[in-house]
Amino acid sequence: MRGLLFMVFNNLLQGFLLYMISKEERIINKFGSQMFLCDFAAHMERCPEGPNCVGPGGTSFTPSRLYPFELWTTRTFVRDSLVSLFPERKADILKDVDPGEYGVESYWLRLVCCFLFVLGLWHDLAGSWDMLDLLWYVPTQSELWIVPLAPKEEEEAAQPMPTMLLSDIAAHEAIEMDFVQFRVAGMPLHWKLFNLMCLLFPTKMYLWLLTVDIGIVFLMETSEIEDMIINCVALGFILQIDELMMGIMPPECGKILESMKGYAKENRPPIHVPEDEEIIQHQQARSWHIWTPNLWLALVPRRLVAMVAVASFFVAKYYVEHCVMESDWSLVSKPLRLPRESNLPWISFLFGPIPILFPIDAEDEPVWQMPDSSSP
Numbered sequence: 192m193r194g195l196l197f198m199v200f201n202n203l204l205q206g207f208l209l210y211m212i213s214k215e216e217r218i219i220n221k222f223g224s225q226m227f228l229c230d231f232a233a234h235m236e237r238c239p240e241g242p243n244c245v246g247p248g249g250t251s252f253t254p255s256r257l258y259p260f261e262l263w264t265t266r267t268f269v270r271d272s273l274v275s276l277f278p279e280r281k282a283d284i285l286k287d288v289d290p291g292e293y294g295v296e297s298y299w300l301r302l303v304c305c306f307l308f309v310l311g312l313w314h315d316l317a318g319s320w321d322m323l324d325l326l327w328y329v330p331t332q333s334e335l336w337i338v339p340l341a342p343k344e345e346e347e348a349a350q351p352m353p354t355m356l357l358s359d360i361a362a363h364e365a366i367e368m369d370f371v372q373f374r375v376a377g378m379p380l381h382w383k384l385f386n387l388m389c390l391l392f393p394t395k396m397y398l399w400l401l402t403v404d405i406g407i408v409f410l411m412e413t414s415e416i417e418d419m420i421i422n423c424v425a426l427g428f429i430l431q432i433d434e435l436m437m438g439i440m441p442p443e444c445g446k447i448l449e450s451m452k453g454y455a456k457e458n459r460p461p462i463h464v465p466e467d468e469e470i471i472q473h474q475q476a477r478s479w480h481i482w483t484p485n486l487w488l489a490l491v492p493r494r495l496v497a498m499v500a501v502a503s504f505f506v507a508k509y510y511v512e513h514c515v516m517e518s519d520w521s522l523v524s525k526p527l528r529l530p531r532e533s534n535l536p537w538i539s540f541l542f543g544p545i546p547i548l549f550p551i552d553a554e555d556e557p558v559w560q561m562p563d564s565s566s567p
Contacts, residue, residue, distance in 0.1 A: 201436045202394050208429050209398075213405050213543055214535040216412060217551060222533070225260055226559055227524035228412050229514040232257055232294025242521040246292030249562030256291035259415050266290035295414045302506065304410050304423040309502040311427040312403060313494070319396045326387060330377030338372050402429055404544045407505040408513075512546060517561075526557035 230243045232252045238244035239251040246252055248267065258266065267290040274281050295301060378386075406426045413419045514522045531552045539549045 197436050198390070198394070198433075201433045202398065204432050205398055205402075205429055208432075209401050209405050210535065210537075210540050212409055213540050216405070216408050217539075218530050218533065218535050220412070221527060221529055221553075224264070224527065224558055226527045227513040228293075228295055228414055229510070229524050230295070230298065230522040231524075232292065232296075233298040233522075235294070242517075242519050243523075245521065245523075245562070246294055247524065247559070247561070248290060248292050250292060252292050252294055256289065257294055257296065258291045260293050263291055263293040293414070296416045297419070300416060300419055301410065301413070302502075304413075304419045305407055305506055306499065306502045308406055308410060308423050308426055309403060309498050309505075311423075312399065312406075312430055313498055315395075315399050315430050319391060319399065322391055322395070323387075325375065326383050326391075329375065329383075331380050331383065332377045333379050334376035336374055336376045338374065399430065400544055401541075402426070403501065403505055404508075407502070408509055411506065411509045515561075523561045526560035528553035528555070528557050530554075 226247050231246055232238075233243045234241055235244070235252050235254065235257065238253070244251050248263075250256075270284065270288040270290050273284045273288060277284065409426065410419065410422060413422050510522060513525060515525050516522055531554060535551070536549065539546075539551050542548045
């Protein structure tokens with residue numbers, strides 16, 4: 192029960208942090224009139240003739256006119272304020288007061304940070320797969336998970352230990368735990384279904400999916416180089432909260448988990464391969480050459496391919512969800528519409544990976560949209 196309590200508390204903490212990041216990106220930034228970054232200034236070295244050379248202000252990018260959003264909005268506010276104060280000199284103000292443009296400082300670093308972010312979270316997904324694999328292979332029957340040690344192991348465990356600093360009860364429990372072994376054993380079907388439907392899928396795996404989805408949006412909306420690197424590292428902290436929770440668990444719980452014996456692969460049902468088939472497989476292995484597909488399948492690391500595929504999918508999802516393509520192949524932000532309320536609905540947050548199910552209610556009239564033409 193105590194372990195379940197810690198798990199619920201951990202999920203609430205992780206979910207709350209993800210909710211706040213999602214609220215920042217989907218609600219608060221919009222009230223700050225921040226359009227989606229998309230590919231503004233993505234390949235500035237090709238400007239002014241190439242794609243993505245026109246910023247959200249409608250002018251062409253140059254290295255000296257590229258600013259982060261906060262600085263760009265401040266400079267734009269100063270220019271617009273001067274126009275409001277001196278409307279008769281609007282032409283001179285627009286000519287002499289240049290707010291610059293808002294765009295990404297490094298397109299390739301942003302993609303690399305997205306990949307590194309997925310790489311840092313991959314061990315959590317692998318842990319979910321190991322848990323699913325374990326639920327599949329352990330016997331579907333009730334078995335003892337606390338068993339006495341063998342006589343030889345009891346002698347090794349009975350070594351003298353310093354107990355003068357412990358209370359009598361704590362010392363008795365510490366000594367008693369040294370003569371038993373905790374192991375992963377079989378579990379009835381209803382407990383397997385409980386672990387599968389209540390722990391693995393709705394919490395561990397879906398939290399991972401939410402973290403990747405929200406984290407990729409967060410990184411794709413980061414324009415400055417140093418912030419990209421810092422945010423990439425900081426986002427991985429969210430899925431490490433469970434390890435911090437383990438550190439505050441009672442000592443006896445930690446000792447049980449550390450000494451627990453896993454379900455060995457040797458206990459799984461063996462797969463028998465006929466001898467003649469083994470000979471055929473051996474001959475096929477010896478006949479590999481540079482054009483053999485199986486050779487390249489063996490050389491290419493599958494996990495690396497899977498990580499690249501996951502990162503590419505969520506980056507592509509970001510572009511489809513937030514950006515539109517111009518006639519010159521530029522990827523620019525969709526028109527910015529203010530949300531009708533300042534809070535992010537929980538149902539919209541939970542279905543963030545599938546936003547078409549519960550979209551955020553927004554105003555009909557946009558407060559910003561991409562200018563039709565640019566001025567050099």
